[in-house]
Amino acid sequence: MNILTIDTGTTNTRVFAWRDGEVIAHSARQVGVRDTAITGSRHTLETGVQTAIQETLHHAGLGTDQVDLVLASGMITSNMGLHEVPHLLAPAGMGELAAAMVAAPIPAIWHQPVWLVPGVRNRVDHIGLHNVEAMDMMRGEEVESMALVKRLNICEPAVIVLPGSHSKFVSLDGAQRITGCVTTLAGELLQVITHNTILASSLDSGFADEIDREMLLAGARSAKQIGLGRACFSVRTLDQFTVYDRNA
Amino acid sequence: MSPGTQFVISGKPVLREALALLVQGDDFFSGAVNVVTDPQQTALAGFGAIAIAQARGLLEPAAIQVQ
Numbered sequence: 001m002n003i004l005t006i007d008t009g010t011t012n013t014r015v016f017a018w019r020d021g022e023v024i025a026h027s028a029r030q031v032g033v034r035d036t037a038i039t040g041s042r043h044t045l046e047t048g049v050q051t052a053i054q055e056t057l058h059h060a061g062l063g064t065d066q067v068d069l070v071l072a073s074g075m076i077t078s079n080m081g082l083h084e085v086p087h088l089l090a091p092a093g094m095g096e097l098a099a100a101m102v103a104a105p106i107p108a109i110w111h112q113p114v115w116l117v118p119g120v121r122n123r124v125d126h127i128g129l130h131n132v133e134a135m136d137m138m139r140g141e142e143v144e145s146m147a148l149v150k151r152l153n154i155c156e157p158a159v160i161v162l163p164g165s166h167s168k169f170v171s172l173d174g175a176q177r178i179t180g181c182v183t184t185l186a187g188e189l190l191q192v193i194t195h196n197t198i199l200a201s202s203l204d205s206g207f208a209d210e211i212d213r214e215m216l217l218a219g220a221r222s223a224k225q226i227g228l229g230r231a232c233f234s235v236r237t238l239d240q241f242t243v244y245d246r247n248a
Numbered sequence: 249m250s251p252g253t254q255f256v257i258s259g260k261p262v263l264r265e266a267l268a269l270l271v272q273g274d275d276f277f278s279g280a281v282n283v284v285t286d287p288q289q290t291a292l293a294g295f296g297a298i299a300i301a302q303a304r305g306l307l308e309p310a311a312i313q314v315q
Contacts (some may be wrong), residue, residue, distance in 0.1 A: 003293030147296030
């Protein structure tokens with residue numbers, strides 16, 4: 001059985017061809033829903049996804065008539081994607097996600113309906129300043145979480161950490177259902193701080209090559225006590241007046 | 249979330265190491281910290297989508313295997 005999986009994020013799309021559970025080819029394009037937000041049109045996203053599909057089929061030596069199933073997840077189901085599917089309310093596990101899948105016609109990328117996996121959002125009603133901290137949502141991390149549940153045989157309550165531009169902390173209950181998530185801008189902040197602030201000089205515009213445990217914990221403690229902005233400036237102070245460098 | 253909740257940490261190697269150290273150094277959490285290996289996080293989204301499609305009944309069980 002030949003399957004194509006499409007994973008569209010904010011800035012990237014990855015397509016994999018699978019046969020009998022094994023990856024046989026893949027392709028990636030730097031296109032995502034950010035292009036829709038910037039241009040106000042889905043054309044760039046449609047073209048990028050279609051190109052990634054054709055490249056993957058070419059690498060796999062497959063014709064379109066040899067693909068049995070096309071699955072898609074991530075921001076492709078958002079309002080800036082190619083077919084919007086509402087978030088599923090947590091708690092949601094494998095069964096709930098499976099039941100909520102949608103077969104959608106997206107002729108710009110495939111001649112048959114594409115099966116879409118919805119995202120998941122925290123169960124919070126009447127969102128305002130008083131409870132916004134409790135609200136969060138994901139599109140794409142739910143399939144990654146279910147993959148880790150299956151691959152690692154997770155059978156107890158867990159927090160799955162998925163670092164990225166928007167880092168996710170996904171909470172699972174004992175029934176392997178997603179009960180909610182917390183998202184941070186950690187990845188984007190790290191990128192900006194490293195490359196686009198005065199710290200770029202102290203850090204050689206790069207992340208540490210290796211972790212110094214003492215410095216890592218000191219930094220975390222500092223950010224907790226005096227705030228991220230002040231803790232970040234301490235990096236420049238240490239660079240100016242001590243022997244510490246990017247790797248501590 | 250209880251203190252004994254286990255953590256499963258994915259991502260790039262240096263980030264995985266840093267996050268694991270932060271969780272292990274946290275006063276509240278005392279559960280197991282499992283750091284995902286590169287092979288375990290290969291093609292994660294596609295693998296998960298196929299597992300969910302299988303639960304939906306869209307493919308036969310042999311089309312996916314636990315790796």
